[in-house]
Every structure is written in C-alpha cells, then in structure tokens.
Amino acid sequence: MSALPGPPSPSAVPVSATALEVRSLSVSIGTARIVRDVSWSVSPGQTLGIVGESGSGKSMSVLSAVGLGPGNARVTGDVRLTTSDGTEHDLLGLRGNALRRIRGRRIGFVFQDPATSLNPMLTVERQLTEGPEVHLGLKPREARARAAELLELVGIPDPARRLKAYPHELSGGMRQRVMIAVALACEPEVIIADEATTALDVTIQAQIIDAIRELQERLGTATVWISHDLAVVGGIADEVVVMYGGEVLERAETVRLFQDTVHPYTRGLFASRPHLGQRSDQLLSIPGSPPDPRAIPPGCVFWDRCSVRGDDRCRTQHPELVDLGDGHWVRSFYLPDARPPSAEPATRDQEGER
Ligand SMILES: Nc1ncnc2c1ncn2[C@@H]1O[C@H](COP(=O)(O)OP(=O)(O)OP(=O)(O)O)[C@@H](O)[C@H]1O
Ligand code: SF4
Ligand SMILES: [Mg+2]
DSSP states (O other): OOOOOOSOOTTTSOTTOOSEEEEEEEEEETTEEEEEEEEEEEOTTOEEEEEOSTTSSHHHHHHHHTTOSOTTOEEEEEEEEEOTTSOEEEGGGOOHHHHHHHHHHHEEEEESOGGGTSOTTSOHHHHHHHHHHHHSOOOHHHHHHHHHHHHHHTTOSSHHHHHTOOGGGSOHHHHHHHHHHHHHTTOOSEEEEESTTTTSOHHHHHHHHHHHHHHHHHHOOEEEEEESOHHHHHHHOSEEEEEETTEEEEEEEHHHHHHSOOSHHHHHHHHTOOOTTSOTTSOTTSOSOOOOTTSOOSSOTTGGGOTTOOSHHHHHSOOOOEEOSTTOEEOOSOOGGGOOTTOOOHHHHHHHHO
16 A cells, blocks of 8 residues: 655755745736736745735635636736656646646645535545545555545544545534545645635634644645634744735745734734624724725725825835845835834734734
C-alpha cells in the first residue's frame, strides 16, 4: 500500500521556495473591475490568510488564479505553481485538460459547504479513492487502504465504518473533515480553503484548524486560507493579506499585522469583531459599504468610509502599495510617519477595543 509520507525532509521542501505565487492579478467581467493588481505568495508548509469583508474579491482572486473563476472573466497577471519536484507551472498559460490535470493533482479545495465538493451519491470511500487511482495510479486495494489512513489523519474515528457512509449520514463537522481528506488525497502542494470553517461551531472550527495545521507540518502543504474573520485567520496564518474593493490594502506577517496594524481598513476589521447577535462580515464601526466593481473610485478605494482621510489626494489619487520594511505592505497615503495633520484619531477608539 502507499503509506502517507512522514515529515518532509529539509531537502525535499526548500524553505525559500514558493508553492504558489500570484503576481499582479487582475480580474474583470464586462465593465466590473473585480480584482486589481493583487500579488501574494505562499511557501510549502506555510499558510497565507486572505481576509476582508464580503464582496472584497477574496474568492474571485484566488479562484481565478487557479482557473476556476467565471467563464466570462478576463484574467491577467502571472500565476506560478511550483510542484515538489521543482517544476514551475504557468497556471494562466494552461488551458483545458492540462490545467485540470495539474489542478486535480496539485491543488486541493475545501469550501464552506461540503455539498459543493462532496458527491451525495457516492460513498466516502469512493470519493477518497477516485483521485489517487486516477492521478497517482494506485490500485483499488492500495487506494482503499490509503483512504482509511486519510480519515484517521483528519481525526475521524472508526474509519472502516465511515468509509462505507454517504455524506448525508455524517455530521456537518465530519463532512467537513471528509472534504479535507478528499482535498489531501492526492497529496497536493497547495490547499485552498475558502471560508472552510465558517459554518461550523467554534469547537469544531478549532479542531479542523488544528487538523489542517498538523497535516501541513507532516506533509509540507502550502495553504491559502480565505475568511472574513480576522480572528480565525490570525489563528492559522503565517502571513495575512487584507483585501478590500478588489485590492490588497495591507499585507504582513501575522504577528506584525496584529501588533502594528496600520491601514484604517484593517483597524476597522479589528474593531468590528462580532458581538453576540451580529454578523461578523460587516464593518459595524465604519458606516458605508464596499465599492461597486463597475464604478471603482479614481482615488483610494476606501476613501468614502475612511475616518482618517486627510485631504483631496485620497479622493483623487490612487495610493500605491508601499513596503514599510520586513514585508509589511500598506496602501494608504497616510503611513505611520506621515499622518495628516488634520487626521481625526478615530482609530484610537478602535484600538481601545482591541
Ligand atoms: N460571477 C460573477 N459575475 C459578476 N460579478 C461577480 C461574480 N462573482 C462575484 N462577483 C462580484 O465580485 C466581487 C467580489 O466577489 P467575491 O466573491 O470574490 O467576494 P468575497 O470577498 O469572496 O466575498 P464573500 O466573503 O462574500 O465570499 C463582488 O462585488 C461580487 O458581486
Ligand atoms: S489613502 Fe486616505 S482615504 Fe485611503 S485609507 Fe489612507 S487615509 Fe484613508
Ligand atoms: Mg468568497
């Protein structure tokens, strides 16, 4: 049988290599400029968190990068997937079967709703054996043994019995774990988790996050974790990209972002942590809503909601993403040493709430 590999050796997973790199990605549909100039990368064994309100372009950017965006979307930029043998694949240059083959084998997906990934008509076993048989060339008996190992790996007790179950016979938390097992079945280089734990209660959420972390350490998988919840992302990600209105507004290592939050929007996200009875994807502390992608403002995309905007520049000019040092990137005219003299210290209240 094909046993799951142990921890990757340092030579097998060069720490400096990136598993997935997205450069200057833009996505538009008709006149809607949904994603603009988004760049990030994630290395083997690392987790990149992408956070932002509903409609900020998180899913559209990541799914378009791997060729799963809407068929009518125009996608530009450069997306490179580096597989464990060191081969680089130009994902935006691949089409049809070639793209499907790379994606099916090298990228695993975990979505909010297991129904989007699990087939209700097939047993858990079939769903876990199909990929390895097709992509890894395992014999049915080998694939079955592996499927049981995978269930154990994601913390499902009594795997032999669960393999025979259909998705509807499992609890929500178990279905989510099965989806993770399916995502891992072909030992992909990258896992994309889009609101993977949003529908689950907090305890199961924590268990799933722990399971993914453990798997990452064991298999060296790179993970892109998409969520509107900064607390969840902070608990799992090594680096965080903050998106709003289709752009990256702040990007930094997680510890740095939490200790030294600079962008007014990120500060708003911290201040908007949900209280009982509130939806957690709304920026309650900042009135207004994200821009319509068909009418992106000429200046700062956050301008109409920003409480520290200083002068006309914010409204008329588009701020560049600036590196403050050590990989901390911020898109705002008013950086820590350049606050506008008239700026209302509105974020101080928000800081107080942190
Ligand atoms: N198929 C589509 N056609 C046109 N516009 C779309 C399509 N899918 C999404 N959009 C628009 O693109 C923007 C970004 O959507 P996206 O789904 O990436 O947001 P998100 O950050 O993932 O939000 P959520 O947290 O709700 O999942 C939104 O304005 C949305 O209305
Ligand atoms: S550029 Fe101006 S409007 Fe935009 S976030 Fe910075 S201060 Fe606010
Ligand atoms: Mg989404």
